[in-house]
Amino acid sequence: MNLRLTGIALSAAATLMVACHNAPTVVNGFDDAISYIGRVDRSDSIGPRQWGAGAYFTFAFDGDGCDVDIRDQRLYGNSYNYLEVVVDGEPVARVRTLGERNRLTIGKTQLTAPADTAVKIIAVADSLAAGPHTVLIARDTECAMGFTQVEQVAAKGLEAWQPSADLKIEFIGNSITSGMDCYDGEIPFGQGTWYDHHRAYYAYGPRTARALNAQWSLASVSGIGLIHSCCDHKFVLPQTYDKVNLVDNEIPYDFAFQPDIVVSALGQNDGVQDSATFASAYVDFIGHLREKNPEAQIVLLSSPMANDTLRAFFRQILPAVADEATRRGFAGKAGEIPYLIYDNEYHDGGTDHPSMAQQGEIADKLIAFLRDSVGIAKQN
Numbered sequence: 283m284n285l286r287l288t289g290i291a292l293s294a295a296a297t298l299m300v301a302c303h304n305a306p307t308v309v310n311g312f313d314d315a316i317s318y319i320g321r322v323d324r325s326d327s328i329g330p331r332q333w334g335a336g337a338y339f340t341f342a343f344d345g346d347g348c349d350v351d352i353r354d355q356r357l358y359g360n361s362y363n364y365l366e367v368v369v370d371g372e373p374v375a376r377v378r379t380l381g382e383r384n385r386l387t388i389g390k391t392q393l394t395a396p397a398d399t400a401v402k403i404i405a406v407a408d409s410l411a412a413g414p415h416t417v418l419i420a421r422d423t424e425c426a427m428g429f430t431q432v433e434q435v436a437a438k439g440l441e442a443w444q445p446s447a448d449l450k451i452e453f454i455g456n457s458i459t460s461g462m463d464c465y466d467g468e469i470p471f472g473q474g475t476w477y478d479h480h481r482a483y484y485a486y487g488p489r490t491a492r493a494l495n496a497q498w499s500l501a502s503v504s505g506i507g508l509i510h511s512c513c514d515h516k517f518v519l520p521q522t523y524d525k526v527n528l529v530d531n532e533i534p535y536d537f538a539f540q541p542d543i544v545v546s547a548l549g550q551n552d553g554v555q556d557s558a559t560f561a562s563a564y565v566d567f568i569g570h571l572r573e574k575n576p577e578a579q580i581v582l583l584s585s586p587m588a589n590d591t592l593r594a595f596f597r598q599i600l601p602a603v604a605d606e607a608t609r610r611g612f613a614g615k616a617g618e619i620p621y622l623i624y625d626n627e628y629h630d631g632g633t634d635h636p637s638m639a640q641q642g643e644i645a646d647k648l649i650a651f652l653r654d655s656v657g658i659a660k661q662n
Contacts, residue, residue, distance in 0.1 A: 306348070306393060307440045311432035315440045316341050320499040321526045323429075323533050328353065331429040333527045335460040335482035336453075336500040338366075338420035339432060344439030346412040347389015350419065351401065354379040355428030363430050364422035366483035367406050370415055374407040376422060376468075376481065379430070388417065394436060416443045420488070423480045424460045425503060425529035449496035449658070452541040452575070453487030454519065456551055457504035458586055461485030463632030464641050471632035479631070484638050486586075487545070489645035494658055499539045503528050507551035509563045519548060520567045524574070537574050543656060544571055544578045545648070550585035554595045561603050568607040572614055579656055580613070582621040586628045586636055586644045596623055620655040622648065 309315055311329025320337035322330050332339070354363055367375045367386065377386065380402035387393070387403060389410040396403070421430060453459050461482035463471065469478045482488065482500065491498035501523060505513035508520065517531050526533040546568075552560065571580055582604060584596035604619040613619050628636035628644060636644060652658050 306345070306436040306438050308394075308434060308436035309440060310434050313435065313440075315442050316432060316435055317442050317444050318432075319444075319497050320539060321501070321528075321535050322538075323526045325533070326431070329431050329433040331355075331431045331526075332421060333425040333429045333529075334421065334500055335424035335480070335502055336420055336485065336488050336498060338418055340416065340418045340443050340445075341435060341437070342414065342416045342439075342441050342443035343437030344414045345389070345437065346410050347387070347393060348415075348417070348435075348437040349393050350386035350388060350417075350432075351434055352379065352384045352386065352419075353431040353433055354382055354384060355430070356382045357426075357428030361427050361477075363427045364477070364480060365430065366418075366420045366422050366481070368418040368420070368483075369407055369410065373483070377404050377406060380404065386419075414439070420483045422461065422482045423477050424462070424482065425527055427477050427480075429527075445495065445497055447495040447497070449491075449494060449543075450499070450539060450541045451487070451491050451494070451496050451543045451545060452499045452501060452539070452578070453490075453545045453547070454523070455487075455500075455502045455547040455583075456506050456519075457502075458550065458636060458644075459485060459487055459500055459502035459547055460504050461641065462504050463635035464638045466632065481638060484641055486636075486641045486644040486648060489642060490545075490648050490652070493645065493649050494652065496542075497539075499541065501528060505551055506548075508548040508567065509555060509560060510552045512551045520563070520570065523567075523570065541575055541578050543581060543652065544575055545581045545583060546571070547583035547585060549596065549599075550587050550592070554592060557595075557599055557602075561599055561606065564599075564603045565607045565610065565612070568603070568612045568619070569610065572612045576614070578614070579616045580607075580619050581652070581656065582619060583648070584621075584623045586624045586626075586640075587634065588624070589627060593623065593625075616656075620651070622651045622655075 383401045463479045465481035522528040522531045600621040628640040630637035
């Protein structure tokens with residue numbers, strides 16, 4: 283679908299909008315000028331919906347400002363999401379959705395009048411200079427907070443933009459991968475809601491991808507495991523991997539994002555399990571990963587939060603899983619499945635999770651490992 287709206291049609295529709303000065307072009311969320319990275323559902327007529335931690339969209343425009351209207355599911359009537367706004371490659375704001383309908387005014391002035399008073403205005407980067415700009419807006423929160431949805435974008439010179447590199451990486455995991463409890467820059471740990479401390483844009487996966495000049499997608503849910511999930515979760519990751527909404531196991535995913543590398547970091551919520559049972563389940567899951575991502579290099583990680591006992595379990599189990607998966611032909615054209623065991627524990631964030639700084643340390647080790655073990659060129 284490619285629908286462009288102008289003039290009065292804008293005020294009749296807006297729930298997600300990006301608008302710019304000098305007769306901006308107004309488009310709906312399905313327009314080709316907006317690129318969605320990660321798992322996305324396009325079945326709703328209002329616009330594409332994203333649930334996952336770190337899921338993002340991008341566009342480019344030419345001007346000194348733009349407006350972005352974003353609809354929040356407002357799950358349970360009172361939940362909200364956090365979004366990371368990045369302009370020209372630099373993070374400029376972490377914004378909280380204020381209601382079901384939100385307008386991000388990125389630039390000097392608000393360019394279009396809200397459709398009604400229900401639209402909450404959120405000012406971002408009010409000193410933006412005139413000229414060509416790129417915008418990336420990523421979810422800092424995860425599936426359990428409900429979806430965010432792009433309805434319209436309005437901007438002068440609006441066009442599609444994506445990072446220059448072709449490299450794509452998917453990161454599979456739990457709360458660590460989701461960036462849970464890593465951030466206390468606005469609300470101290472232990473206060474607010476549990477998702478006030480999410481910042482997926484700075485989790486190890488997106489950090490690793492940006493350092494390697496790659497696009498990223500996260501398939502992660504706090505509390506989820508390979509064969510055992512915690513915190514009253516109904517599902518384990520192998521059950522929900524084929525879905526867009528991983529926490530509720532809903533909406534089939536089309537696997538349009540085909541990664542070059544799949545990094546799997548499961549096991550923290552499982553804890554120490556029967557070795558044969560855990561290994562068998564992991565090998566089967568790797569076989570499913572190979573089916574859905576036929577060209578990807580698969581990489582396994584231990585949990586960065588693992589204590590000595592769980593780390594010893596990973597040291598025993600990951601080599602066995604990698605060997606058996608390779609023997610069964612799941613390594614693909616790479617011929618092997620590398621694995622990384624983290625030697626340290628990272629617990630400086632909330633509820634013993636890695637802090638934002640430690641997420642960077644976790645990423646640094648993974649970046650070096652991928653360059654050495656997977657052969658990613660140094661320029662990435």
